[in-house]
Amino acid sequence: MAPSTNLQGIDDQLRTIIDANMDQAPARRRAREAFKDIQLSIDHCLFNMPTQGLKMNEMYEVNSRGMEIFSKSWIPESSPPKAAIFICHGYGDTCTFFLEGVARKIASSGYGVFAMDYPGFGLSDGLHGYIASFDGLVDDVIEHYLKVKENPEIRGLPSFLFGQSMGGAVALKVHLKQPNAWNGAILVAPMCKIADDMYPPWILTQILIGVAKFLPQSKLVPERDVAEKAFRENKELTAYNVIAYKDKPRLRTALELLNTTQEIERRLEEVSLPLLILHGEADVVTDPSVSKALYEKASSKDKKLILYQDAYHALLEGEPDEVIIRVFDDIITWLDDHSRDKTLP
Template sequence: MEENNDKNKTCSVLSSTYNGRPYFINADGQHVVTKCWEVQGGDKVIRAILLICHDVAEHCLRYEAFAEEIVHRRIQVYSHDHVGHGGSEGVAVDILDFKTYVRDTLQHIDIIRQIHSYAKIFILGHGMGGTIAIKAVLSRPKEFAGCVLIGPAITPTPDQASAFSQFIDKTAASFAPLFGVTKIDPDSLSSHPKEIVDYIQDPLVYHGRLRARHCVIFMEAMEELERKIYSIDWPFFVLHGERDKRCSLEGSKLLFEKASSMDKKFKIYPDQRHSLHHEAPEKAEVVKGDIVAWLVKRI
């Protein structure tokens, strides 16, 4: 694995590419493709680092517009496609252990830290990426200056938590782990027609049914996270759409109420859905502005 030593000219993780993109090799020998939105002017003008953890079934390039907004504030943005997502290696939206997502995220942090020795590092997670981000910070709280969560998956939705749904998922996972049990409704992500069409037409998005094994492992990760909420004592900002049907608004409320953090913020966005950064432009700009303001205040 050949490291790129020119830290100021490029923020590629490696000098070679996989599926046309920089990558790192995770502990399982899989290619994990990465993306960097670079602050112009070299390392000296970078004020902080933000690592984005994307949601289930999507990929990190869907955060392009959002990342460019952040970069304008001299915050360098990194992200990667989780294994089984986008351009990374692995069976589409399948995982044997949720800890793999967290482990890969921390490995990416280690690579970033080699490039930026002293910069403050923030992490942002959306949906399932929120679960990953929280678990990453819980693993290494001193590594991160703060955590931003957009519609995070903290607790199951009523549908996910129903005894019948869990029975079906666990039964299917036992006999046919790759069996598709549920599908993401694009309309649940945004109320903006263009954003819905973009999602549907995106070839890197997984449009099939979410697999039984993945659903069960994801549920177990949320259950474990819920038991650790009280131990969260680091800065965070949680944003949630009032009409989010993908991830539970009650979970975000629980996080805000039960976490022991002294520096915590919670905002509900009326009449908005799951992907707040992909709502209508005038609504998305408010969300981006709120996140930028929170980050800048803590740099």
């Protein structure tokens, strides 16, 4: 099904831009530019909030691997930020759609918020949806956020990782590589383990692992409708995320995600920073039982797990408004409690 099929009221020119091959960043950037006003006007509580009082900035910067990385920041105008929040987005996603609303909400509560698109995702360079090395992706995140931390506006402020789904795995790996660099992490439905029914059958998995050595970029992994499983409400709005990667996972990407979740499961005891873990009890995309295991096994002295009854995977996008508001309240309360009179460890 073409990406524009479920979108109503767009003209043929816009439809052509959206339906273009988005394997490379220029096509994704054209689509976002042509569509961003429509995206941010959709009827969703994340976008129904004013942006007055926020200083927003977008930029592209070439990293040490020669990849042009897109990033964005949201900073309160009227007072210094209480802390700096560094977002790690989920698989296939970008920081310019639903996460735009998430960032606005957190920033409007007095925080400086920073986000980037990983190489191969969103508006950053790279083959769309391709992760050649998860460790390499984590290193790209560390490199970018180290530069952001040099910003005089936030230097010395408490700094927190915010990881959603696969971004939870990114945040945990960042912490494991930089164990003393962060004041805490907020993990929303973290991908510490992919739910069993999202895997292909064992024998097919073994075949795909073998084929990945020769065809790493191929889209051969059986596709599951993640939006259908991740969103309890607002499923139709996922079509507006026009630069999200929605095709079958590439073989190497799937293998890297599998290996990463297995590594994180083995290393839960090494997690030592203050934690807020949020998970829907009805999540069938990432396994809430592993969030429970993370809470129990992490060596952090300061840790909190909140499970939301009947909630699905997309806690901040795909739930009824009252659930989304409750999750945000839990996040802001935790941040306020952990940002008072603290500096970098």
